[in-house]
Amino acid sequence: MEHIVIIGNGIAGVTAARHIRKLSDKKITIISAEADHFFSRTALMYVYMGHMRWTDIEPYEHWFWKKNRLELKNAYVSKIETDKKTLQFKEGGTIHYDKLIIASGSTTNTFGWEGLESKGVVGMVTKQDLEQIEKYAPNNKECPRAVLVGGGLIGVELAEMLRTRNIEVTFLIREENFWNSVLPPGEAAMISRHVKSHGVDLQNNTNLDTILADEKGKVRAVTTKETGEEIPCSMVGICTGVKPNITFLEGSGIETDKGILVNRKLETNVKDIYAIGDCAQQRETIGNRKPVEAVWYTGRMMGETVAQTICGNPFEYNPGHWFNSAKFFDIEYQTYGWVFHEPKEGNTHFHWHHEDDTKCITIEYEIESRKFLGINTFGIRLKHETFNQWLNEDRTMDFVIENFKQANFDPEFYRNFESEILKEFQNTKTETV
Amino acid sequence: MSTIQRDMSLTGQPPKSINTIQKFGTVIGLFGLALILLASFNSVFPNKGLWLTIALTSLTGGIILFAYGAYAHKHEGIKNDGVYFKSLSSRGFWAWVVGLALTGFYIVLYFFPYYLGLRQEGDNTGIIALFDPLSKLLSGNPASQWFVYGTLYTIAIFAFGIKFFLKYRHNRYERLRTISVMFFQTSFAFLIPEFMARLNSDDFSLPYYDLKNIWPLNYYNFEQYRVDSFISAGDVGLILLLFGIASIFIITPILTYKYGKRWYCSWVCGCGGLAETAGDPFRHLSDKRQVAWKIERWVVHSVLVFVVVMTTAVVYSYLGDDSSKYWLTKDTFLIGVAVFLGLLFAAIWVFKRQELAKDARYGAIGYLVIVLALIGLHYSTGKNLFLFEAESLRKSYGFLIGAIFSGVIGTGFYPIFGNRVWCRMGCPMAAILGLQQRLFSKFRITTNGGQCISCGNCSTYCEMGIDVKAYAQKGENIIRASCVGCGICSAVCPRGVLKLENGPLEGRIDAKEVLLGNDVDLMKLMNQKPSPSEYIQK
Numbered sequence: 026m027e028h029i030v031i032i033g034n035g036i037a038g039v040t041a042a043r044h045i046r047k048l049s050d051k052k053i054t055i056i057s058a059e060a061d062h063f064f065s066r067t068a069l070m071y072v073y074m075g076h077m078r079w080t081d082i083e084p085y086e087h088w089f090w091k092k093n094r095l096e097l098k099n100a101y102v103s104k105i106e107t108d109k110k111t112l113q114f115k116e117g118g119t120i121h122y123d124k125l126i127i128a129s130g131s132t133t134n135t136f137g138w139e140g141l142e143s144k145g146v147v148g149m150v151t152k153q154d155l156e157q158i159e160k161y162a163p164n165n166k167e168c169p170r171a172v173l174v175g176g177g178l179i180g181v182e183l184a185e186m187l188r189t190r191n192i193e194v195t196f197l198i199r200e201e202n203f204w205n206s207v208l209p210p211g212e213a214a215m216i217s218r219h220v221k222s223h224g225v226d227l228q229n230n231t232n233l234d235t236i237l238a239d240e241k242g243k244v245r246a247v248t249t250k251e252t253g254e255e256i257p258c259s260m261v262g263i264c265t266g267v268k269p270n271i272t273f274l275e276g277s278g279i280e281t282d283k284g285i286l287v288n289r290k291l292e293t294n295v296k297d298i299y300a301i302g303d304c305a306q307q308r309e310t311i312g313n314r315k316p317v318e319a320v321w322y323t324g325r326m327m328g329e330t331v332a333q334t335i336c337g338n339p340f341e342y343n344p345g346h347w348f349n350s351a352k353f354f355d356i357e358y359q360t361y362g363w364v365f366h367e368p369k370e371g372n373t374h375f376h377w378h379h380e381d382d383t384k385c386i387t388i389e390y391e392i393e394s395r396k397f398l399g400i401n402t403f404g405i406r407l408k409h410e411t412f413n414q415w416l417n418e419d420r421t422m423d424f425v426i427e428n429f430k431q432a433n434f435d436p437e438f439y440r441n442f443e444s445e446i447l448k449e450f451q452n453t454k455t456e457t458v
Numbered sequence: 459m460s461t462i463q464r465d466m467s468l469t470g471q472p473p474k475s476i477n478t479i480q481k482f483g484t485v486i487g488l489f490g491l492a493l494i495l496l497a498s499f500n501s502v503f504p505n506k507g508l509w510l511t512i513a514l515t516s517l518t519g520g521i522i523l524f525a526y527g528a529y530a531h532k533h534e535g536i537k538n539d540g541v542y543f544k545s546l547s548s549r550g551f552w553a554w555v556v557g558l559a560l561t562g563f564y565i566v567l568y569f570f571p572y573y574l575g576l577r578q579e580g581d582n583t584g585i586i587a588l589f590d591p592l593s594k595l596l597s598g599n600p601a602s603q604w605f606v607y608g609t610l611y612t613i614a615i616f617a618f619g620i621k622f623f624l625k626y627r628h629n630r631y632e633r634l635r636t637i638s639v640m641f642f643q644t645s646f647a648f649l650i651p652e653f654m655a656r657l658n659s660d661d662f663s664l665p666y667y668d669l670k671n672i673w674p675l676n677y678y679n680f681e682q683y684r685v686d687s688f689i690s691a692g693d694v695g696l697i698l699l700l701f702g703i704a705s706i707f708i709i710t711p712i713l714t715y716k717y718g719k720r721w722y723c724s725w726v727c728g729c730g731g732l733a734e735t736a737g738d739p740f741r742h743l744s745d746k747r748q749v750a751w752k753i754e755r756w757v758v759h760s761v762l763v764f765v766v767v768m769t770t771a772v773v774y775s776y777l778g779d780d781s782s783k784y785w786l787t788k789d790t791f792l793i794g795v796a797v798f799l800g801l802l803f804a805a806i807w808v809f810k811r812q813e814l815a816k817d818a819r820y821g822a823i824g825y826l827v828i829v830l831a832l833i834g835l836h837y838s839t840g841k842n843l844f845l846f847e848a849e850s851l852r853k854s855y856g857f858l859i860g861a862i863f864s865g866v867i868g869t870g871f872y873p874i875f876g877n878r879v880w881c882r883m884g885c886p887m888a889a890i891l892g893l894q895q896r897l898f899s900k901f902r903i904t905t906n907g908g909q910c911i912s913c914g915n916c917s918t919y920c921e922m923g924i925d926v927k928a929y930a931q932k933g934e935n936i937i938r939a940s941c942v943g944c945g946i947c948s949a950v951c952p953r954g955v956l957k958l959e960n961g962p963l964e965g966r967i968d969a970k971e972v973l974l975g976n977d978v979d980l981m982k983l984m985n986q987k988p989s990p991s992e993y994i995q996k
Contacts, residue, residue, distance in 0.1 A: 036912070065911060065912045065913045065914060067911040067912075067913050068911070068912075068913035068914055068915070071913065071914075071915065074473075074538070074539055074540070075473060075538070075539055075540040075541055075542045075543040075544075076538040076539070076541060076542070076915065076918070077542065077914055077915065077918050078542055081746075081914045081917070081918045082913065082914045083914075084912040084914065084927060084928075084931060086747060086748060163471075164471035164472075165471065165472065166471070189472070189473050189539040189540065190471060190472050190473060191471075191472040191473075222533070223533065321911045322908050322909075322911075322973075322975055325908075325973070326908075326975060326976040326977075329976055329980065329984070330976070330977065330980060333980065333983075340977070340979075340980060341977070342977070343976075343977035343978075343979075343980075344975065344976060344977070345974070345975050345976060345977070345978065346975075348907070348908065348909070348975060350909050350911075350953040350954065351953075352952040352953070354533070354535070355533050355534065355535030355536070355628075357952065357953070357954050359909065359953070359954055406906070406954035406957075407954075408906060408907070409906050409907025409908060409909055409974055409975075410906075410907050410974060413907065413974055413975075434906055434954060434957050435957075436629065436630070436631045436945060436948050436949070436957060436958065437631050437945075437957075437958060437959070438630040438631050438634055439630050439631070440630070
């Protein structure tokens with residue numbers, strides 16, 4: 026029986042395993058050094074916040090794996106011998122594969138700051154990271170203040186986590202506003218105000234310089250580049266994004282750049298070895314997507330795709346329209362299609378902002394053709410299916426605004442803002458004419 | 459993984475600790491409770507009306523003040539911080555204390571009302587006597603243990619309803635639903651029956667009737683004393699009796715078809731009302747394992763069979779044999795029941811068989827055969843209908859289901875089993891509504907394309923123990939018999955994935971192998987029915 030070995034039990038690896046099992050009776054082994062069972066990485070924060078227990082963030086009950094003959098191995102792969110098709114484990118022992126799927130995910134991205142190795146410097150990517158956070162920031166006596174570096178999704182999650190235990194948070198971001206590099210200015214400013222309203226000391230245009238440790242090697246403060254100011258703290262959260270977790274591949278002959286280089290069939294340069302999820306880097310870019318995408322659903326989609334190829338139905342990875350979602354404290358965010366922080370050439374933005382400062386939308390569209398390109402929505406839930414269809418049909422901006430109600434996905438009885446948005450849109454139209 | 463509490467202070471750390479307003483609320487609320495408890499030691503309250511007012515106001519005010527302290531200063535949004543760290547909401551010490559106290563209260567209430575002060579002869583004493591002034595004000599009669607219970611129950615729904623309202627104030631669905639349960643409890647369950655009692659006189663008497671309490675939840679509605687009482691009360695009584703019958707056979711099916719069982723379970727019902735308000739802090743304690751779902755299906759449907767059998771036996775026992783006196787005789791009734799059950803089964807079997815799981819088919823056939831065989835046995839051998847005396851069936855049901863299951867376990871064990879264990883495992887009304895919701899209703903929870911991140915909030919906070927995420931991560935609509943439509947899964951979802959909706963029957967159940975967002979060809983290929991192969995075991 027053909028043996029499929031998967032390195033990594035995250036969403037990408039587990040989806041691949043599930044779909045291979047749907048399609049075949051092959052032997053499947055999933056290897057992870059992080060956790061015994063698949064868990065939802067995006068839900069790590071809720072364990073610290075006390076919303077859920079560890080078991081609640083595991084999407085499948087433990088019997089699921091045995092019942093579906095998915096063998097689980099808790100071990101760290103230290104070496105891949107591609108010529109012998111063998112994996113070596115750090116703990117000792119080897120395993121033979123016929124086909125190998127690497128889904129080793131991401132690790133915290135750092136910028137080589139001085140003092141990075143001090144105790145109490147944490148990331149927020151893995152189960153082990155969460156354990157470190159629980160260790161260094163159990164409460165606001167042990168950790169009166171934490172400093173977070175880097176204004177992205179992980180940073181805002183960590184800030185929300187720490188605030189539930191009344192730990193003071195200083196949040197250093199390089200930009201003018203939170204997530205400026207992705208969000209248009211109106212949105213970035215609104216989210217920054219919201220983050221501050223939760224008691225976070227958001228310091229914009231500020232870079233970390235050094236991390237200072239006490240005599241025991243534990244974090245005691247950081248200094249900033251701009252002013253040299255020393256900010257005392259008991260924990261430093263590194264939230265400057267993630268990078269592919271591929272250091273264990275050194276010397277294996279598997280070609281890498283930032284991530285593991287793959288073609289559209291998710292094949293690496295070595296026969297019978299595939300890479301999916303956060304650790305994969307597309308050789309050719311797909312649309313506006315980045316070559317490395319650390320997103321939950323792209324991991325899932327690559328898993329769905331590679332399973333087809335492995336089961337004798339070669340398929341190219343071909344993601345549809347871009348979409349994503351997140352939550353910034355109390356404000357939900359969804360995006361469909363492409364909205365850039367400033368409109369691309371030939372495009373413009375329509376921005377609507379509700380007076381309560383928790384809702385807004387931004388739509389990017391082509392000025393000439395009025396073609397709808399994408400929408401960011403905050404505080405209003407919108408329907409994925411509807412926007413996917415409108416993007417497929419190349420609808421105009423005017424069509425989208427006029428039919429906006431069809432896309433609403435808020436719970437029943439919620440207030441609607443369609444007419445308000447339409448009115449504002451008509452006003453801006455007359456202004457520009 | 460749990461919080462490391464390295465300092466030993468008793469107040470605890472955020473998010474477990476409570477603030478000054480909450481402490482005041484606790485003191486005031488417990489003071490009210492203490493006054494009521496004092497009454498049970500026959501402490502002489504000089505002016506019962508005044509002291510009862512003080513006690514109930516403190517209790518209500520304390521709860522509301524606590525809630526205000528907990529939520530008012532915070533942003534609108536989801537408030538589940540520290541749920542699994544707090545002793546009370548994570549089956550810790552305080553959960554057991556409260557669970558045992560509530561269980562004890564129910565045991566005294568159902569089986570030893572003497573200790574609450576109920577007296578057959580002479581005036582009430584103790585707690586019940588404390589409530590006499592309010593009862594006399596409303597109905598003109600002295601209080602009973604049920605009046606005490608009803609008052610406290612209403613206060614719980616009202617005060618904890620305000621707490622729930624503050625907690626979910628950003629969510630209009632939750633706000634309206636809470637106003638609805640508060641309204642139905644205060645008016646239909648509490649005030650109207652008391653006022654109705656005022657209409658009673660020597661030659662006119664209606665039974666105590668909470669109009670929204672529908673058979674079979676209200677399992678005693680068609681017992682002889684009530685039916686006699688309805689009939690002897692003339693047109694008004696007859697209308698009420700017909701309303702009781704129409705409630706379950708006409709009104710309920712129509713509303714459930716249009717809105718799902720939520721119209722009742724989380725908008726109207728008193729049990730649901732208490733679960734949604736006072737029980738809200740315990741909603742995550744429901745068992746989400748697949749094995750719990752299997753047990754639930756057998757238990758709740760068995761209770762349904764029990765209540766149908768019991769009610770049939772009871773009605774049969776008091777009907778006459780002579781069709782010239784009254785058209786509905788023992789035989790007409792019994793054959794009518796058998797034909798109705800047979801037709802209902804046949805209709806489901808013909809139109810909906812493919813939607814029934816294997817155990818549902820076995821269960822349905824098994825129970826139908828048993829019930830019909832017992833009716834046949836009764837006619838062929840003359841043995842008791844359903845083998846037992848109607849009276850012993852009635853008493854057993856009242857004891858096992860009416861008292862132990864719904865009260866002692868269902869509510870007493872809120873802090874251990876979660877707030878809906880009765881609704882999920884025991885309520886025959888929920889079973890009927892659930893069957894219809896699963897097979898013939900416009901209600902469903904839809905999922906939003908590929909946005910689900912399998913975080914598990916929806917499943918965790920589902921009070922009915924539904925593994926919502928298992929459907930959401932597959933992009934599948936959630937159509938479960940047990941779903942009461944509380945809307946919390948949708949509220950706690952951080953990615954805007956879930957929405958409660960009423961829509962067309964077509965395409966209501968649509969499993970997807972590959973979610974929206976992936977290659978169109980792959981989605982088509984994988985989503986073809988039947989699915990490519992069946993190697994995966996669910």
